[in-house]
Amino acid sequence: MNSLNQVCLRNTDTDQSWTLEAYESIGGYSAWRKILKEKTDPNLIIEQIKKSGLRGRGGAGFATGLKWSFVDRDNPTQKYLVCNSDEGEPGTCKDTLILTLNPHQLIEGIAICAYVMGATKAYNYLRGEFILHYKRCEAAIKEATEKNLLGADCLGSGVDIEIFNVLGAGSYIVGEETAMLESLEGKRGMPRYKPPFPAMHGLYGKPTTINNTETLASVPVILEKGADWFAELGTERSGGTKIFCISGHVNKPGVFEVPLGTPFKDLLEMAGGIRQGRKLKAVIPGGTSMKLINANDSLDMKMDYSDIASKGSALGSGGVIIMDDSTCMVQALCHMMRFYEEESCGQCTPCREGSGWVYGILKDMLAGKAKPGDVDELYRVAKNIEGRTICAFGEAISWPVTSFVDLFREEFEFIVANNGKSMVESKLPGANHLAFGWPAYEQRDKL
């Protein structure tokens, strides 16, 4: 079994781990102090990050060192760094732990990245519900500023860095990086057309780097322990650890930081295995925007970007949702689409109309009101959203729907032909398929 919690969650056993004292007791801020003392050449830091194999942990897995090299730090204009702490993806609850239990490591990572970019201002954008997280990050910035690790002329180095925490207003779409920039500018959070990309034209039209919380929190450890150490933790093409959040039909749902490449089977074992001794039916490996993988394909799967891609899905944000054989796939997909219908920002017609259309067909299927041909209609509508929207929210509707139907079409056909009776229920009377879902929506729909 692989060892746990070596990077972003390395301090979670420490008492009052969110304080500066606790963080410094495990070597925290040593990378930042060294950089300030030696005035390290930013290009050397970028080289280390490239060598470490760190890839963005926000969903797309873009190579972090490469992203950092896009901003022209010699351009004398104001530059910005934005940390994406929105964490809106259903099934994902990893950044929440960094923000509450290890905020100083994130602050150190933000300071280092800002230094590399030549950015004197950085924003940590937290999702609207993250109140405790906001307070912890505010306290961390205050403590670090009092020690002059942040602020003007940090530790007498001539480097100025201010970090601001910003609370969102409770929206999924602002997790998309350009929607986040709009929101930071005080506008409605809706994605921008790209190009131009944020590295050229970001916050207030200035060069901007945007990274996820887990990505930035990994940086101090890479510089402390070395790029090779980090790279060797993971696989050939993706270095380090990843925090996986395991939910659904397991005995011990939880959050585990493990080396990339850890076998899926080991992860499942850490989560106590499938509940009630049932059988695995399918897995969503990276949050509900990603494609479904069936049980057979998942058994030899390794939790790393390329291996999951070879199974037709993606590692995404690391939200691993386990479904056992009592899951009605129509019901599960309907719950998911309820979320996406609610959260579409409405800017692009295929997403705005398609999300409601898809959800409507699924609701009709469950209510016994679907018509012959509705499975094809569902598939066609979802497929036509893909690639036709400004941001990847369109794929977050399209990919789950098409993969659910591709893998479990007979369940969709069955429910249409049997006036809303689910195939699973008819085989397993009383199966607790509703355990997978978003009860709050269920309750609100009844109002």
Ligand SMILES: Cc1cc2nc3c(=O)[nH]c(=O)nc-3n(C[C@H](O)[C@H](O)[C@H](O)COP(=O)(O)O)c2cc1C
């Ligand atoms: C609809 C949508 C929602 C997203 N939500 C998040 C989020 O909550 N957190 C996050 O870090 N990235 C999110 N992303 C990805 C960001 O746009 C961006 O790729 C990421 O913050 C870049 O950081 P990284 O390179 O460190 O992964 C989302 C993307 C889309 C299309």
